[in-house]
Each structure stands twice: as C-alpha cells, then as structure tokens.
Amino acid sequence: NAGVTQTPKFQVLKTGQSMTLQCAQDMNHNSMYWYRQDPGMGLRLIYYSASEGTTDKGEVPNGYNVSRLNKREFSLRLESAAPSQTSVYFCASSELAGGLLTYEQYFGPGTRLTVT
C-alpha cells in the first residue's frame, strides 16, 4: 500500500496563478484532511471531508477550495495564489468520522509551495 500520496512535491507559483494540489489514499478511509504547516504556526487545518460527499471548513479556509472527488481522492485548489499561501501542505486521512479512530491520521509526504 502506498498510503497517502500527494502531487506535486514542489511547486512555484506567481501571485495570481491558480493550481490544484492532488491527494489520494488507498487505505479505504472515510475522512480526509488538508493542513498547512508554517514555521512558528504548526499544523493548521484548512478543510476536511468527514465522508465522501461532504466537506467542511477548518481553521484557515480563506483562499482555498476543496473537492472530494470520490472516497480515495481529495483535492485542494488555490484560485488566485498569494505570497501568504507559501507553505508546506499536507493531506491526511483517517478511518472514521464519528468513530473511535479519527485521532489516528495518516499523513502524506507534503507539497512545498512557494508563491512569489
């Protein structure tokens, strides 16, 4: 099993450009998450999808949109990138929402995004 995969690994964008970060998991998990990690700020939740067909805002959703394409895939879109969105983006998945295993989140390797 590959676990959680993310593409691309690195990306440089100019201000105003758009892009989509892709995430896929092969563990048959119901819940998926997008985080950003910044120095001094830790991991902050952008959006999550408790189950296929649902998405909810996290702590820092502004400037982002998400799509839960199917049970395996959860994408994050930046419509008009800004330098403040320079960060490392992590996708994660977990077994159940509302069950007992949500705390065990499996993370992907991250996407390092720079917006100039």
Add this chain to the structure above:
Amino acid sequence: QKEVEQDPGPLSVPEGAIVSLNCTYSNSAFQYFMWYRQYSRKGPELLMYTYSSGNKEDGRFTAQVDKSSKYISLFIRDSQPSDSATYLCATSRNSGYALNFGKGTSLLVTP
C-alpha cells in the same frame, strides 16, 4: 491563543539522555491526546495516543496526561540519534472532531 501550547525548542540532548517533551491545553473537553513524530521533510506519523488521564508506555516512550492541570508529556528513555525529529502533541474533544496540534518541539539527539 492556540488551544494547545508547545515550546518549539530546539532541544538538544546527548545520546542516552532522558527527554521530556511537554504541552499544555486550555479546553477541558479534550479527551484524546496524541503525540506525532515528524522527521525532516516528511509528514507527521502517530507515535502514541492516550484517552483521558493516565500513562501509556511503548518501549522507550511514555505518554502522560494530567487532566487536572491540562498538561501532556512525552518521555523518551535512552534517547537515540534516530529520535531526532519534531514532536507534535495533538488533542481532540472526541472522535469525529478535528485534531488540535501544538506547534511542535524540535529535538536533536547528538551521538
């Protein structure tokens, strides 16, 4: 103010030392307490979790929760250079809620 506070370090110790990593939290509704380990340029991975108060031991690692003082600790015995990583504490009110992460403490174990 974040709901989970964690000293970012860095913390540098010699090989074989006992390491103590700590977090405090503000919401008494938190029930699940976790420690994630993150190696450089990798995603975090779950190291240990505890439910409510008490201790949990796994090899050289012990997780401790004191709900009365809202204090979470991770102890590493006989620390090894391979333990060098960033350790993030995390809390959750109940299963089904998103995790609240601390900022992470960077640990360096020198040979």
